[in-house]
Amino acid sequence: SYDLTQPPSVSVSPGQTASITCSGDKLGDKFASWYQQRPGQSPLLLIYQDTNRPSGIPERFSGSNSGDTATLTISGTQTLDEADYYCQAWDSSTVVFGGGTKLIVL
Amino acid sequence: EVRLVESGGVVVQPGGSLRLSCAASGFTFENFAMYWVRQAPGKGLEWVSLIGWDARTTYYASSLRGRFTLSRDNSKDSLYLQMDSLRPEDTALYFCAKAQREGFNLDALDVWGRGTMVTVSS
Numbered sequence: 001s002y003d004l005t006q007p008p009s010v011s012v013s014p015g016q017t018a019s020i021t022c023s024g025d026k027l028g029d030k031f032a033s034w035y036q037q038r039p040g041q042s043p044l045l046l047i048y049q050d051t052n053r054p055s056g057i058p059e060r061f062s063g064s065n066s067g068d069t070a071t072l073t074i075s076g077t078q079t080l081d082e083a084d085y086y087c088q089a090w091d092s093s094t095v096v097f098g099g100g101t102k103l104i105v106l
Numbered sequence: 107e108v109r110l111v112e113s114g115g116v117v118v119q120p121g122g123s124l125r126l127s128c129a130a131s132g133f134t135f136e137n138f139a140m141y142w143v144r145q146a147p148g149k150g151l152e153w154v155s156l157i158g159w160d161a162r163t164t165y166y167a168s169s170l171r172g173r174f175t176l177s178r179d180n181s182k183d184s185l186y187l188q189m190d191s192l193r194p195e196d197t198a199l200y201f202c203a204k205a206q207r208e209g210f211n212l213d214a215l216d217v218w219g220r221g222t223m224v225t226v227s228s
Binding site: 001031033035037042043044045048049054084086088090093094095096097098099100 | 141143150151152153156165167168201203206211212214215216217218219220221
């Protein structure tokens with residue numbers, strides 16, 4: 001089976017840039033998506049097809065994907081960005097989620 | 107407004123069966139692939155199943171070992187997940203979600219419901 005690996009947590013100070021990585025074998029050959037899940041809420045699509053933001057998603061969220069690693073970058077991090085973040089990709093008609101990263105803003 | 111509303115989650119005994127439903131509104135349901143994703147308490151997201159926009163294609167997580175069956179009724183804008191031989195490890199919040207683009211089965215999940223809780227316990 002295909003696995004996506006994320007760090008369990010990432011810490012960032014308000015106003016700084018946070019980077020959350022997602023690693024998988026030749027992940028760069030696939031499309032990666034990113035989701036934000038605040039406590040008690042449903043996941044929200046942040047990034048699709050590696051780099052694209054759905055309408056309504058702030059520009060401070062950006063994505064990249066190359067080699068074995070996809071990265072979600074949050075510029076000018078705000079306290080409301082504190083949440084769990086999940087990467088997702090497709091492998092052989094199977095949806096694969098990373099284990100999730102808790103972003104701590106302090 | 108695009109909306110997905112799940113229902114059917116209850117407490118069920120191990121070995122029991124359950125059918126979850128997802129009612130869709132605000133978009134042309136028959137044109138979009140649909141998915142179920144679950145989340146055990148305090149855990150991450152786990153994909154369960156997807157059904158193609160035309161209902162001809164269904165895929166399941168290998169961990170389910172044939173216990174779940176996904177179907178859709180495009181005339182009722184509804185999605186169903188039949189869950190059999192339930193186990194305690196199936197305890198989770200079950201979300202339904204839609205594909206982002208019409209006609210694409212393998213796509214980002216752009217709208218999610220609020221979920222329905224399934225608890226498998228004696």
